[in-house]
Amino acid sequence: MPERRPRADATRNREAVLAAADDLFARCASPDEVTMAAVATAAGVGKATLFRGYGDRAGLLRALWQARLGPLWAEVEQGPPPLGPGTPPRQRVAALLDAMLCFKLDHRHLASALESSGAGSPYGTEQYARAHRLLRAELAGLPGQDSDFTAHALLSAVRADLVVHLAAAPDHDREAARTALAELVAAVLGDPVDRRADLTARTADEARP
Amino acid sequence: MPERRPRADATRNREAVLAAADDLFARCASPDEVTMAAVATAAGVGKATLFRGYGDRAGLLRALWQARLGPLWAEVEQGPPPLGPGTPPRQRVAALLDAMLCFKLDHRHLASALESSGAGSPYGTEQYARAHRLLRAELAGLPGQDSDFTAHALLSAVRADLVVHLAAAPDHDREAARTALAELVAAVLGDPVDRRADLTARTADEARP
DNA sequence: AACCTATACGGACCGACAGTCCGTTTTCAA
DNA sequence: TTGAAAACGGACTGTCGGTCCGTATAGGTT
Incomplete structure (x- = not known):
């Protein structure tokens, strides 16, 4: 079997569809006012081409997300610290969550499209x-609670629709959000340094009668 | 204006619809295989009666959720400690989250129906x-981080689809889940007792070269 | 009991959208 | 050049949320 490579027009159209979808999701307020027909038209392509290329709506969303997430994920898997492997667990967990928050802030439209109209719940993808x-693997190397649940809980703090909700607030501030998340992570991990300082200060305040 | 009360058949039908919907959601695997027509038929009612009574699908879901949640919420607002008011913040926060976890475990079908096919994101309801x-109000009385974000983060740890996901695992154990959540809450709140003990142990381990 | 009307009922109907089918066009290797 | 595999596109279908409007009924009035 000579293993043909895909036809030129096919790959060209794949690209066009992804670009068109990205653009439309960015432009529209709600993800589900972006219909498959609209994406097809915007990409200058027939509807069947969408479905042939991506299976269904959820597939298109996933592919688009994957394409945008790719670089970040590569950095996580084989990049330098603090995102890459070889970083001490505490720092890597913090870096991972910070990166996810930033990524989702930068790709709100896609993120919410993926979660809401995408494929029901993100769990299972x-x-x-x-x-x-x-x-979970990183957390397992740390003392403390049930690493499986803790991993879920930390991830839930950067879920797309929460991020979108936070970012939509009139007084939203990216740096403040990052700080708040960092503090949460530190608290959950029981960061020895911050926690000790924090404890000390608080004890000093409260102990004074 | 004499403020007429609704007709007897109207209220009877309202009940019937709620009961039928609850039953159907419990019976079906995915919330969106429960169509409005099916609910109408199951309730022995015309489709228009559903829409007249609840506006739209999301409205029906919300009403159903509200009806089931009512008792719990009443307990929170005017019941005895630890759920009710007057409880010390740390304990009340823990009690609230535990109650939410249990409630969502007990009403998984409704919870996931509400979140997935309901009205997009829960934020904004x-x-x-x-x-x-x-x-947030309870957290504000506690030292520590940004109470607004922390409140969001804690609530996200008991989101319906996460709870459903956890409960679907073959080795799921209700008590273990409650414990894990309680530990998370304690960590986030920086529970002074547990935390200090924890710190001591960990420091002793790490400080030794 | 007969009557009257605001209120509610129900199912035919509509528009929209995800997903499919199939005749036509394009690529590309021989 | 040619022919067949690969890809295309838009008309078509099934389903579902939501509406419309003629009909039935509750329940107060006489």
Whole structure:
């Protein structure tokens, strides 16, 4: 079997569809006002081409997400610290969550499209499973609670629709959000340094009668 | 204006619809195989009666959720400790989250129906706003991080689809889940007792070269 | 009991959208 | 050049949420 490579027009159209979809999701307020027909038209392509290329709506969303997430994930898997492997667990977990928050802030439209109209719940997607496995593995090297549940809980703090909700607030501030998340992570991990300082200060305040 | 009360058949039908919907959601695997027509038929009622009574699908879901959640919410607002008011913040937050976890475990089908096919994201519903306000208020009385974000993060740890996902695992154990959540809450709140003990142990381990 | 009307009922109907089918066009290797 | 595999596109279908409107009924009035 000579293993033909795909035809030129096919790959060209794949690209066009992804670009068109990205653009439309960015432009529209709600993900589900972006119909498959609209994507097809915007990409200058027939509807069947969408479905042939991606199976269904959820497939298109997943592919688009995958394409955008690719670089970040590569950095996580084989990049330098603090995202890459070989980083001490505490720092890597913090870096991972910070990166996810930033990524989702930068790709809100896609993120919410994926979660809401995408494929029901994010749990059960391969993406989620990978992120969860990684996080759980890092947490397992740390003292403290049930690493499986903790990984879920940390990931849930950067879920797309929560991020979208936070970012939609009139007084939203990216850096403040990152700080708040970092503090949460530190608290959950029981960061020895911050926690000790924090404890000390609080004790000093409260102990004074 | 004499403020007529609704006709007897109207209220009877309202009940019937709620009961039928609850039953159907419990019986079906995925929430969106429960069509409005099916609910109408199961309730022995015309489709228009559903829409007249609840506006749209999301409205029906919300009403159903509200009806089931009512008792719990009443307990939170005016019941005895630890759920009711007057409880010390740490304990009340823990009790609230535990209660939410249990409630969602007991009403998985409804919970996931509400979140997935319901009305897109839970943020923006009055229900969520109330829970968030309450939690934030309790957290504000505690030292530590940004109480607004922390409230969101804690609530996200008991989101319906996460709970459903956890409960679907073959080795799921209700008590273990409650414990894991309680530990998470303690960590996030920086529970002074547990935390200090924990710190001591860990420091002793790590400090030794 | 007969009557009257606001209120509610129900199922035929509509528009929209995800997903499919099939005749036509394009690529590309021989 | 040619022919067949690969890809295309838009008309078509099935389903579902939601509406419309003629009909039935509750329940107050006489």
